[in-house]
Amino acid sequence: MKSTILTVRVTGELYEKLSNDSFELGITNSENVRSIIKKHFSGEHIGNEIYNSSDFIFLIAWLFEKKANRYNNCNKQELINLTKILQKVISSNCMPSHLLEELDNVLNDINRFIKEFDAENNHFRFCVPYQDDTFDYTGIMEYIVYKASENKIQL
Incomplete structure (x- = not known):
């Protein structure tokens, strides 16, 4: 496909950020802008x-x-809302596969817990320490720190 020239005016501050980012990536500003635009329209930025x-x-x-308290302190609707958040994060496919599996x-x-909501002594099982299916808290923290260092998460 034939390329077209696009001219864009930006602030000095934005130009400096773009130039620094391009330098760190070892590419030209033009290559960086093309990459950013491509990611935007392909949905990779979501x-x-x-x-x-x-x-x-x-x-x-x-x-x-x-992790500190495996017993429930939410009502059923709050748990249902939490499942929707989890589904959104999982479907975004924006994490490594092992964390998506976690x-x-x-x-x-949570879905099991909701079905057994009124059962006596019902608690979440994913957070019980030293079990085969215990949530990987270390893995998620390391990933958050990694993403924060990439400036993908604003702490």
């Missing part, structure tokens, strides 16, 4: 938006709260 959403932050906070296990456990 996964990164999830990391900075209030839903994702709520999910991570809830997961770590369960989140899928959490989703399955």
Whole structure:
């Protein structure tokens, strides 16, 4: 396909950020801008938006709260909303597959919990320490730190 020249005016600050990013990547500003535009229109940028959403932050906070207390302190509707957040994160496919599998296990456990909502001594199983299916808290923290270092997550 024949290429077309596109001229864009940006602030000095944005130009400096683009130039620094291009330098770090070892590419020209033009190559960087083409890559950014291509990612935007292909939908590749969507996964990164999830990391900075209030839903994702709520999910991570809830997961770590369960590490300290595996018993439920939410009503059924809040748990259903949590399953929707998990489904959105999983379907975005924006994490390594092993973490997506971990989140899928959490989703399955929440769904089980909802079905057994009124059962006596019902608790979440994904967060019980030293079990084969215990959630990988270290893995998710390392991934969040890695993404934060890439400036994909704003801490």
